[in-house]
Amino acid sequence: MTPTWSQISRATRAAAAAAAAVTAAAGGVLDGVVTCAGTSVPGVLMVHVNFFGTTELVAALQPALAASSAPRVAVVGSISGTHPTDEAVVSACLEGDEAVAVRAAEDAIADRRAQQLYPSSKFALARWARRTAIEPGWASAGIPLNVVAPGVVLTPMTEDLMADPAMKEVMDAAVPMPLNGYLRAEDVAQVLAFPVSPENSHITGRVIYVDGGAEVTLR
Numbered sequence: 001m002t003p004t005w006s007q008i009s010r011a012t013r014a015a016a017a018a019a020a021a022v023t024a025a026a027g028g029v030l031d032g033v034v035t036c037a038g039t040s041v042p043g044v045l046m047v048h049v050n051f052f053g054t055t056e057l058v059a060a061l062q063p064a065l066a067a068s069s070a071p072r073v074a075v076v077g078s079i080s081g082t083h084p085t086d087e088a089v090v091s092a093c094l095e096g097d098e099a100v101a102v103r104a105a106e107d108a109i110a111d112r113r114a115q116q117l118y119p120s121s122k123f124a125l126a127r128w129a130r131r132t133a134i135e136p137g138w139a140s141a142g143i144p145l146n147v148v149a150p151g152v153v154l155t156p157m158t159e160d161l162m163a164d165p166a167m168k169e170v171m172d173a174a175v176p177m178p179l180n181g182y183l184r185a186e187d188v189a190q191v192l193a194f195p196v197s198p199e200n201s202h203i204t205g206r207v208i209y210v211d212g213g214a215e216v217t218l219r
Helices: 011-023 045-060 062-064 087-093 100-110 114-132 158-165 164-174 184-192 214-218
Strands: 032-035 074-077 144-149 205-209
Touching: 011 045, 011 062, 011 087, 045 062, 045 074, 045 114, 074 184, 087 114, 100 114, 100 184, 114 144, 114 158, 114 205, 144 164, 144 214, 158 164, 184 205
Parallel strands: 032 074, 074 144, 144 205
Antiparallel strands: none
C-alpha cells in the first residue's frame, strides 16, 4: 500500500522539498553537494537533522548529481563518531527507520545517555556514506561520496563550551588536538574543497579526519 504523505518521515518530507528546490535551481544538473547542517544540543533532533536530514537530502539529489559530468558529494561528520555510541540508535539509522531511531534516542535520554546521541548520529552517518559510496547509482554513476570529520571547530556552536573552564577541560580530554589546536571553519572548508573538486577522480567512501591528530591519539 502506498503510504500517505502524513506517514512519510519528517526528514523525508523536508529532503524531498529541499531536493526539488535545489534541482530546479540547478536546472536538473548538480555538480556538487556539501552538507554541513547539524545540531549539538542533546536530543532527538540529532537523529532528525544530523543523520536523516543529511542522508535523505543526499539520496534525493542523486538523480541531479548523476546528470552531471563530474558530480561530487562530501558530508560533514565529526571526530565524535569515534566516541561511545548507542547501538540501537545507530542500527535504526542504518536501517532507515527514523521512528525507531527516535524511540531509541528517547530511551537513551531517559537512561541519562543523551551524550551518546551526537556520536551515534555522526558514526551512523559515516557508516552510511561508506556503504552508499559503492551502491548502484553512486560509484557506478561516477559520484564520489566522502565524509570530512573535523575535530573541535571554533564556531558559535562551541562558544559556550569554550567559555566554561570545566567543559573546556572535558572537551580537550575527549578531543585532544596536538597539531595546531582548535580548527577555524576555514580550515575545514579547505579540506572539503578537494573531495568535491573535479580533481577527485578515485577517492570515495573515505572518512577524512581534520582533527589535529585527535583520531590517531584516541585510537
